[in-house]
Amino acid sequence: MATRDSRTLQVSIERDWHAAYDFTSDPLNLPKWASGLATGLQKFGDEWLADGPTGKLRIRFSPPNDYGVLDHWVVTETGEEVYAPMRVIPNNNGCEVSFTLFRMPEMNDGKFAEDAAWVLRDLKALKAVLETPGT
Numbered sequence: 001m002a003t004r005d006s007r008t009l010q011v012s013i014e015r016d017w018h019a020a021y022d023f024t025s026d027p028l029n030l031p032k033w034a035s036g037l038a039t040g041l042q043k044f045g046d047e048w049l050a051d052g053p054t055g056k057l058r059i060r061f062s063p064p065n066d067y068g069v070l071d072h073w074v075v076t077e078t079g080e081e082v083y084a085p086m087r088v089i090p091n092n093n094g095c096e097v098s099f100t101l102f103r104m105p106e107m108n109d110g111k112f113a114e115d116a117a118w119v120l121r122d123l124k125a126l127k128a129v130l131e132t133p134g135t
Helices: 017-024 027-032 109-130
Strands: 006-013 039-044 047-052 055-061 072-075 081-084 086-091 094-102
Touching (some): 017 109, 027 039
Antiparallel strands (some): 039 047
């Protein structure tokens, strides 16, 4: 199996990386920044259920850790599993949040660019939330 095309998107956030990780790792905070996974979110065993843009989704998150790993796996209604690597890393008093987007099989250039723009929009929303005093 050949490797897939990928694109890593990132934002710099003026917030301590531990605080950014703690906020971002809590699935209950998804509605505040992750537009594709935010609707109808509810816990179901070891997974979370959400209403995505193309139907019901099941989401598994990496366990809490000291390394800033926020990886998650999204399973669509058709059973397709999408791996979404995500990281928070320290950058002086702030942090970098990155998300690697993999091109899905048979995804054309336009759709891949559209998905990348969506991820970047969500990362910018995360930045806005985390840089708001009191969050």
